[in-house]
Amino acid sequence: MKLNKKSIVENKATWEKLGYSLPKYDREKVRKNTIENPNWIHFGAGNIFRAFQANVLNNLLNENKTDTGLIVAEGFDYEIIDKAFKSFDDLTIYMKLCCDGTVEKNIVGSIVESLRVDPENADYEVLKELFRKSSLQMVSFTITEKGYAVADGNGNIPAGIEADFKAGPYKATSYMGKVCAMLYERFKAGAVPLAMVSMDNCSHNGDKLKDAVRAFAKKWQENGVCDNGFLSYVEDDSKVSFPWSMIDKITPRPADSVMEMLIKDGIEEVDFVKTSKNTFVAPFVNAEEAEYLVIEDNFPNGRPKLEDGGVMFTKREVVDMVERMKVCTCLNPLHTTLAIYGCLLGYEKISDEMKDDELTKLIKIIGYKEGLPVVTNPGIINPKDFIDTVVEVRLPNLFMPDTPQRIACDTSQKLAIRFGETIKAYKNSDSLKVEDLKLIPLVFAGWARYLMGIDDNLNSFELSPDPMLEKMVPLVENIKIGDVDVHSKLEKLFSDASIFGVNLYEVGLGEQTEKYFVELIAEKGAIRETLRKYVG
Structure with a gap:
């Protein structure tokens, strides 16, 4: 044979x-x-x-x-x-x-x-x-x-x-x-x-x-x-x-x-x-x-x-809408969220993360509640149906050997398009308010916490390859677990529009992201407790 x-x-x-x-x-x-x-x-x-x-x-x-x-x-x-x-x-x-x-x-x-x-x-x-x-x-x-x-x-x-x-x-x-x-x-x-x-x-x-x-x-x-x-x-x-x-x-x-x-x-x-x-x-x-x-x-x-x-x-414009739907809302942001928090919580498979109630709720709120309102429906693929398939079929697939560590590669290059475009859409909307975005800032805070290279059990882990690590890691290396005064240390990071697509302070999300970060570094187990607090 x-x-x-x-x-x-x-x-x-x-x-x-x-x-x-x-x-x-x-x-x-x-x-x-x-x-x-x-x-x-x-x-x-x-x-x-x-x-x-x-x-x-x-x-x-x-x-x-x-x-x-x-x-x-x-x-x-x-x-x-x-x-x-x-x-x-x-x-x-x-x-x-x-x-x-x-x-x-x-x-x-x-x-x-x-x-x-x-x-x-x-x-x-x-x-x-x-x-x-x-x-x-x-x-x-x-x-x-x-x-x-x-x-x-x-x-x-x-x-x-x-x-x-x-x-x-x-x-x-x-x-x-x-x-x-x-x-x-x-x-x-x-x-x-x-x-x-x-x-x-x-x-x-x-x-x-x-x-x-x-x-x-x-x-x-x-x-x-x-x-x-x-x-x-x-x-x-x-x-x-x-x-x-x-x-x-x-x-x-x-x-x-x-x-x-x-x-x-x-x-x-x-x-x-x-x-x-x-x-x-x-x-x-x-x-x-x-x-x-x-x-x-x-x-x-x-x-x-x-x-x-x-x-x-x-048509070309429809291809563009489908791509933006996928990259900015319906798949890629959810993947990046799972990658960041998966590394912090010690997961080694994306499918295992989908058994985690807090993480599942986190990506559902980011996709359905925060992202979907600003998606342009391309017509040939329904955005909600696409997210449904991602959450119910694709990410939980036990056969798929994908890891949060692999997805976390080059995260600095991904945040602007995967989350920043949604923030911009809220900022330009007549009916939506940027301050209503509660969990996208939690992803940003989680990434800053990830850059410390310390998981929720306070054990060190290896950061995934990323061309911006040499620039980003020094911005958080003087922060210690339990710190509460972090503004002066994080301001340069959270104001960098090249990373987040926007200056988080200028759009009204900087302080909220800092608040989340302080909670994430409070003590051993703080990452899990913070997730429970905001998505549980």
């Missing part, structure tokens, strides 16, 4: 008896159709792609709603292609971890080809040929926000990118340089239209991708290393579009517990491995059942009918 095309054919009855859903379509026929007339290529061979996008198409193939599969390309960690794709005939075991304790076992076969975006490998020429095909409608990406960067935070261009600007399309070595080389190939084949769709979890992701592509096209044209007209092609929305999207699906790295399930079923060679670039890969992926993908419907060469698989297509 090994994951390969021979096994799922010859041992079909055994796989199905064990509860695995197998592809119901002829993979060889689908592969032939896809190579001859591709309509979707995806960059970024990571776990979310295999559990989400590839599975959506797998379902459509099973339902005879399409006869064309997916081609995946990897431009950063080439080892993934061999260790997670080629070795298993491009098949994936997708273990859907449901909140009711059940597991859905699916063999995803929609990926028909996996390629390295490597100029030194034969795959590169195959990819160029695919980009020349007029049938190609969409190129999508899950390469993380860092993948689109052509300059650092200070506007400096890294040496590798600068070298790519000078070398031209076919000598580019950066991820985005190699992607742009493929788009240049399509330009030379007749400037055929195409949608370039970022599906990474970052705000206005289409613009980030467009800015990166445009930077390469502009520099190549200025340096005379590409044909004139390429920049105009990239900038023409009727030729190359860069839709915005919002994606949401928790897909942790392969879990030991899931691997043990597969081994118990008799599946061989399912161990996960770590590549030389520290990517954890396996023949299986594990993910939660909930998933959302909303895409701006701007496809100049047409698009696959992914709406039949649950993908939502809409």
Whole structure:
């Protein structure tokens, strides 16, 4: 029992008896159709792609709603292609971890080809040929926000990118340089239209991708290393579009517990491995059942009918509303709240926190009572229903091995958007008052308490990675448990609008946040007592 095309054919009855859903379509026929007339290529061979996008198409193939599969390309960690794709005939075991304790076992076969975006490998020429095909409608990406960067935070261009600007399309070595080389190939084949769709979890992701592509096209044209007209092609929305999207699906790295399930079923060679670039890969992926993908419907060469698989297509402004709904109210603020107080109370799993009455009440009040009144309903997803799913299905999922320590990473970069936007909306409202926000300030006070690195039992703990720790920690390091006069020590922190989105004193929340902080540091057990006082 090994994951390969021979096994799922010859041992079909055994796989199905064990509860695995197998592809119901002829993979060889689908592969032939896809190579001859591709309509979707995806960059970024990571776990979310295999559990989400590839599975959506797998379902459509099973339902005879399409006869064309997916081609995946990897431009950063080439080892993934061999260790997670080629070795298993491009098949994936997708273990859907449901909140009711059940597991859905699916063999995803929609990926028909996996390629390295490597100029030194034969795959590169195959990819160029695919980009020349007029049938190609969409190129999508899950390469993380860092993948689109052509300059650092200070506007400096890294040496590798600068070298790519000078070398031209076919000598580019950066991820985005190699992607742009493929788009240049399509330009030379007749400037055929195409949608370039970022599906990474970052705000206005289409613009980030467009800015990166445009930077390469502009520099190549200025340096005379590409044909004139390429920049105009990239900038023409009727030729190359860069839709915005919002994606949401928790897909942790392969879990030991899931691997043990597969081994118990008799599946061989399912161990996960770590590549030389520290990517954890396996023949299986594990993910939660909930998933959302909303895409701006701007496809100049047409698009696959992914709406039949649950993908939502809409206007750009609606994508923006959905993203703000998720990031500012319905999910991310609740996650951050659990991360901060989970670390302070010694929790190691988000799902365990959801058994804590005070913490559950805390996030419900922040989401439903304080956040929901200022959310703009995007229409295609009901905000209350979204929070209901988060609180009742997603966060309590015992299968999801997410930790407050992981979610607490980079909290200083998250507070402004996850809570500050709600405060601003209250401030600008005619009917709502900022002083009615009672528990968002408790989150801020909790974060300041977290920065002390001392939990509710007064034991030290390690702070999660955050680029602002060196600046923030000194602001609280002179505060002792039991202090009551903290204004002079906290004023610099709570007035920092770059952290909270607003100066807490100017909007009338500074003193309240200080009051909460004093209660949180009163003595051993004060964090629990403060939570009971305000949410119990």
